Amino acid sequence: MRRAPRLLLLLLGLLALTRGARGQADGPPGGPGAEEEGAPSLRIAPSNAAFAFNFYHLVAALNPGSNVFFSPLSISAAYAMLALGAGADTRAQILEGLAFNLSDTSAPDIHRGFQHLLLTLNRPRGSLETRVGSALFLSQALTPRPGFLNRTAAFYGAQPFPADFLDPEAAARLINSRVREETHGKIDSVVGSLGADTAMVLVNYIYFKGRWKSPFGRSRTTPQDFHVDQHTVVKVPMMFQEQDSHWYLHDRHVPCSVLRLDYQGGARALLVLPDTGKMAQVEAVLMPGMLHRWSRLLQKRYRHRHRAYFRKLWLYLPKFSASGSYNLDELLPQLGIQDLFTRRANLSGIAAQDNLLVSKSVHKAVLDVDEAGTEAAAATSLSVTFFSAVHNPRILKFDRPFLLAILSADTQSILFLGKIVNPTQP
Template sequence: MHLADLLLFLLAGLLVLCHGQVDPKHYHQGHTGSPHQEASSTGEGSPSLKIAPGNTVFALHFYHLMASQSPGSNIFFSPLSISVSYAMLSLGARSHSQTQILEGLGFNLTEMSEQDIHRGFQHLLHTLHLPGNGLEMHMGNALFLSQDLPILPGFLNDSTAFYESKLFLTDFHNSVGTTQLINDHVKEETQGKIVDLVSHLSTDITMVLVNYIYFKALWEKPFVPSMTTTQDFHVDENTVIKIPMMLQDTQHHWYLHDRFLPCSVLRMDYQGNMMAFFILPDRGKMKHVEEVLTPEMLTRWNNLLQKRYFYKKLELHFPKFSISGSYQLDQILPKMGFTDLFSKEVDLSGITEERRLRVSKSFHKAILEVDEVGTQAAAATGSFVTFMSAQHNRRVLRFNRPFLVVIFSTNTQSIVFLGKVVNPMKP
C-alpha cells in the first residue's frame, strides 16, 4: 500500500521570552530527564483521559473566538499542540500566573492537581508516539536557551521528563545563527514542510519554546484517483470556484443527517487510532451549527456514529484540498484568560531567578493536506443517543460548501486538530 500524500503538519507555540539584565552565572547542566513511568494503558482512568475534557474545552473556546473574528475565513489549528506548549510553560510559572495558564487551558484546579495535568500530558505524548499501522505521528518540544541565562534545573528536569523537550543552547546575540538553528530544527522535525519560520530575532530574546506535530495517515477506505473530477464548490452565496472533487459510490460509511440541527455528519476512519468528523451544515446554516458546537454535541454525534443503523452505503463527494492556519497567540490568548502571561505582571521565576522574564511573542502555524489516499481523523465518546437519525432517502453527500473538521485521537479522546474549510483552494 502506498503511503498517503496527506500530510498534516503543525508548529505550535513559538514562545519568545524576553527579560532585562541577566545574571551571568554559569549555566547549570541539570536537564537530564527521567524516562516515562506511566503505563501505556489507555483504558478508563488512564492519565491522558483525565485531561481530555479540559483539552476539549480549550479547543472549542479557541475555535469560537477565531470564528467570531474571521467568520468567512478558513480556520485550522492544533489545540492539543498549543495546550502542550503552554502546559509545559506553566512548569516555570508561579502563583497567579501559573493558575491563569492552567485554567486558561480548560482545567478546573479544584478538581485536578497540577501534577495530574502534567502526568496526563506525559501519558498522552507517550500514547501518541506508539507505533500504529498506516499512521505516523510525532509531537515534540524544543527549548532554545541563551547560553548566559541561569535556568533552574528543576524546570529543565520537569520539561524533559513530562514533555520530552530537547534543549539547545544558543547565542541570541548572533541573530543569524540562532534563526538558522531554529529554522533547521523545525524543518527537520516537520519533514521539510515548515521552513523559514523565524526571519529575525531581537537581541533581548533569551528563550524560545517550540512545539510541533507531524501527522501522516492513510484512510481505511481510500478514494480512487481516477474518479476525481473538477466540480463546483460554493464558498458563499455569491462565490463559486472549481475544485478537484473525490468520489466514492460503492462504500459504506458512518453518517447521519441531524434531525434537529441543520447539518450532516460524516465519520471517516484512518488506519491506526485516529478518525475524523466532517460536519456539513445545510446551506447558509454554518453560524447556527457553530453556535451548538460543544463538547456535549461532539459526544452525541460520536455515540450515534457507532451504531450500525448509521452505517450505510453512501455516494460521497469530498474535496481534495490544502489549507493552512497562522495565528499570533500573544494577541489571541489574552482574550481567553491568559491576561498576565504577555505582560510585565507575569511570574516565570520557576524558569530562572531573574523575575523580569516575560513572554513577548507566540506563534502557531498549521497545514492540512487531504487527498485520495489519506487525511485526518477524529473520534470522541459520550452518553447522548437520541434525537437524531439518518434520512432514509438521503444517500448522496456532497461536501461542496463550507464544512467543519474535527480530528481526534481515539485512544486518548483528545482533539488533535480542529478547523473550518471555507475555501479549499485558498492555502
C-alpha cells in the first residue's frame, strides 16, 4: 500500500511580559484601531472563546496538577486556514470542532473574520507588540493548488517556502531558523526529525510582548512561599505593588478573586485566584460567559457605582516562566476533528495528490512574566458582589494556583489561556 504523504502542523504561542522599549506612544483602549460593532472579527469572537474553553477543559482534565498554557487563537487560526484546503465533510468537522455553528456563520464569513482579526492584531501599537503569522513549507514533490496558496495568503497571510524533505536535516534547519526569527529566539527548535514522505509543514505563530501600565518595582521582589497544594510549598520570586490602584472583585457565588492588569497599548490580563482549595469549583464554571461577565464588570464605566473597589492594593504576583506543549493530533479528535488525522481525510483542496493527511500536529506556548511586563513567543446569571478580603482589605496575594487569560481588548479575543499550578515548573 502506498504510504500517504504527511502534513505536519506546528503551532507556536509566545507570550512575554518583558522590558520593552521605553518612551513609545501607546494608543488607548478603544482608540484608533478599536473594533466597531459588527466588525468581521467580532462575529467570530464567541466561537473562538468557546473553543478556547473547550480545549482548556480537555487539557486540564488530562493533566491534573500540572500547569496549562496555550494560545487558542494560534490553534483556531491554523486549523481554520487548513479548512480552506479540506473537502466538505473534513471541512465541516474542522470548523465545527473549532466551535463554529455553520448554520449561523458561513465558512466565508469565518475566513473573513480571521482576516480582519489578524490584520487588527498585527497593527503597530507602540510598546505593545502582537504578531500572528503562518508559513507553509512545501515539498518539491507536492503540487499545491494555486487557489489554496492564494486564499491562505489573502486571509491568513501565510507565506510559502520550498523545502527539500528528501534532506530532512536541511528541511528541519530551515523551519527552525524561520521559527527562531519570528519568535525573537524564544522558541529555538520545534522540528527534530522529519520523514522523507513529508509533503508540507504548516507553522503558525503568535508573539506577544507587552509592558504593564503599572510596572512592579524590581527592588520589591523577594523570595516567598507558593502553596502548590496542601502538601507542597515552593519558593518563588514574588513581585509586590502597594502604590497603584487596580480593578478587582471577589465573586460571592464563585469562590475566587479576579484582578485586571492592563498593558500599555490596550491589551489586558485577567488573573483569577480561587479561594484556597476551590480551584475545581472555579474551573467548573469557567466558560466564555463567565469570562465576559468578569471583564464587563472590571471596566471603567462601572467605577461610579463601585468607586470604593478601584483602590490601592497590596498586590503580590509571582515572577515566573511557564510553557505548554500539546500533541493536537491526539487531542482534537476528542473535540470532533477526527477524519483529518486518518486516511478518511479529504485535503484535496491543498494539492492534486491524493492520500494527504495530517500525521502530526504540535502546539507549543511559552510565557515569561516579570516586573516590567509579559513576553511569549496563549454564561450564568450569578450575581456578583464586590467586597474586600476579610482579614486584610488591601491584600491580594497570588501564592497558590491561579488562572490566567491574556486578552486583546480591541478584538475581544483570548490570545493566551492557562493555569499556573507551580510557577517553578518551566
